Amino acid sequence: MIPPKYADVIKPVKDLFGKDYPVGFTKLEVKTKSVTGVNFTVNGAQDIKSGAILGELKAKYTDNANGLVITDSWNTKQVVSLQVEAENNLAKGLKLDVLGTSTLDASKYSLSSNIQYKQDNIFSTARFDLLNGPAVTADVTVSRQGVIAGAEIGYDLVNGAVTKTNTTLAYAGPDYVTALQLNDAFGTLSASFYQRVSSQVEAGARATYDLKKGGEAKENNVVAEVGAKYSLDKSANVKAKVNNFGILGLSFTQALRPGVSLTLASLVDTTRFGENAHKLGASLTFEA
Template identity: 45%
Template sequence: MPQPVPPSWKDLGKSASDLLQKDYPIHGTSLEVKTLTPSNVTFKVAGTRDSKSNVIAGDIEGKYVDFKNGLTVTQAWTTTNLLRTQVELENQIAKGLKLDLATTLNPEKSTKAAILTAIYKQPSLHTRATVDLFKGPTFTADAVVGHDGFLVGAEASYDVQAGSITRYAGAVGFSAPEYAVTLHGLNLSTFSASYYHKVSKDVEAGAKAIYDTKSTTRGVALEVGAKAYLDNAAFVKAKINNAGVLVLGYTQALRPGVKAAFGLALDTTKLNDSAASTAAHKVGASFTFNS
């Protein structure tokens, strides 16, 4: 039986991370409008108002896709005067090979960055090499090997100018349609374990634990969460961590292409502390229009 292409290094444990991190708009109010033209050009305008600082940040983005030649060009301009350009070329030089050049430029501060990435995917193998051209330069490589659901991955970063390895990590996991388990280790000092379970077609559950040997608390940070579909157009999510922070999320599809999400975070250790209630609890919302 042919082996599928395993997930990339950054997507190991993605099911659990998405369950615990996505669809919780608790830091303010956000709006995203996306439109697609007949010539495969996508325009996106997004903005977020931070509830703590009241600062509004946004960006406008244009994305062109040439499916025939495997070319994607994305350009964006943010309210911080940051210009982002990304050029992707896939399956043209060799089957399974994708080249990605991402650049950023801030004319006001005269800062720039350029990251060149090569991604190669084949059955049982997903590998990536990245060069940060202006920082270091730094060379990063990672690879994930998969067989019958078992996954093994590793990553390392090398600073060319300093002549030293600045980061190394490894991971093992198992992925099945109904559940996934992943273990990560970073620099032999930070370890994490994540678990995802699709209990039924309407219910999902997951958890993540992180242990940092350099942390002053010397404890394990634990977070558990669940997602339940109310119907085909709405779902609710809830998670809580060992610090006592409870986060709730509700997402509703109002009509095709229109989605609203609402989030609430409560510090359960300060429910009776009226003086700290404003800082301890958070509320937010997000609205998405896609046509």
Template identity: 40%
Template sequence: MSQPQPVPPSWKDLGKSSSDLLGRDYPFHAIGLEIKTKTPSNVAFRVAGTRDGKNGHIAGDLEAKYTDSKYGTVLTNTWTTTNVLRSQLEVENQLAKGLKLEAHSSLNPEKGINSGLFNLTFKQPGYHARAALDLFHGSNITSDFVLARNGILLGAETNYNVNDGTITRYATALGYSAPDYAVTVHGLSNMRLFSASYYHRVNADVEAGAKAVYNSAASSNGMNLEVGTKVYLDKAAFVKAKIASTGILGLSYTQTLRPGVKAAFGVAIDTQKLNDPTIGGSPHRVGAQFTFEN
């Protein structure tokens, strides 16, 4: 008798373990501050701001999220320092089990620019599918799916132009996921861009991963490789390191100062230009991120 299949990750989350290991917790591009708090009435507020370490530009946003667990509804409103108003409404498991409906809107009152996106997600054991329609530019429909069986993952994505009746973009993916490791191979951009990622939880304190990207359309240097690791020093601190084939070395240290207060520090070093002492600009970068959560 076959075992029940878990719900697989969505298309965008294929290879997520490796992407998070190599991409998150490296705040070397800016100085950032994030504050999160939640009211007894299930309204969560988030205030975030960053100062770019290269040009000094400051950007931020204010987010309010209301969650109604009884009706499976989440409403999120965001106002940015560029005067963009974004709203997102999510309704899950109401019309059918595993069905999620999302409506996204964005408005810039000053420039009169607006956009709207409608997403549909349906997930069941062994199956995860999504579709997206731009309400203001409805000629394109993007859809994807992931099938899972005994740890093997098979996915595909397409973009269909309704007016022309043609597929304008397509991609595929194949992977294998186990409790301690995951391997994913992508064929993107109409099979012109290929990527392979690997993630391994070596033990309770050490994680390792790698990602290789090959662009068949590039005239030179079409291959890029990146490897990294994460080591937990204790329950409240960890360090990360990664190195890319371009010679960029990334280092970071994250410390939980107390419950709800976290600080992260990162540095990116161009190992091919070690004689250049510039810090905070080209070729080396430093940054930090502070998070307060209640």
């Protein structure tokens, strides 16, 4: 069995606490597909506080016969990008991609390359920033009988310095994931847990302890959070989360009709209930 890539080891936890909470923004997403197989995605978001609007148009073409995916995008910050991906061309389990971005006036640009290799019990990636640095970030996960171990390291080739060090030890069961992580050059210790309790209920918890602060500021050393998702039916679900600082998150998602869904969300500071310290957000998605 192929393990998840390093960034996805605790993906169920990240999705439970991160997805469906578009707080602070009003978002619109439209997805369509042409008869030639090109997928178009239009994203728009307005910052509720500042009124600033950001939009993006993305086109993605997939050539299954040759294992190629070509994606180009343009956004309202005048940044264009082109990504070319090739999978299983040179070897089974090997994926290569090149991503280039540039502003329209060419004042800012970047070029990066990614190598991904996966086989039974191992998943490794390497990302090369060819212009800013150059720098490389590499990670690997290995698994056996549900146990997943992984590590990630970043290295600045110019200065000869390690820029990132993260490690993960996890266990994935049929309906749950639990993990322990040392991140930020062993500066923070994190524990997380996710379980699909039933077909309708998902629950999870996570906590992060700042090892660098130690006993200096005990009240701020730990950030702990619990969350849950309940599916009302096939077309609607509610989510809730709360942390030890009293920040309560609530979310409701409803499929209005096939291909159309609406999400409403809020973050409420329960310690400052009567103040202007709360955030609202909404997201509307069309897919055809």
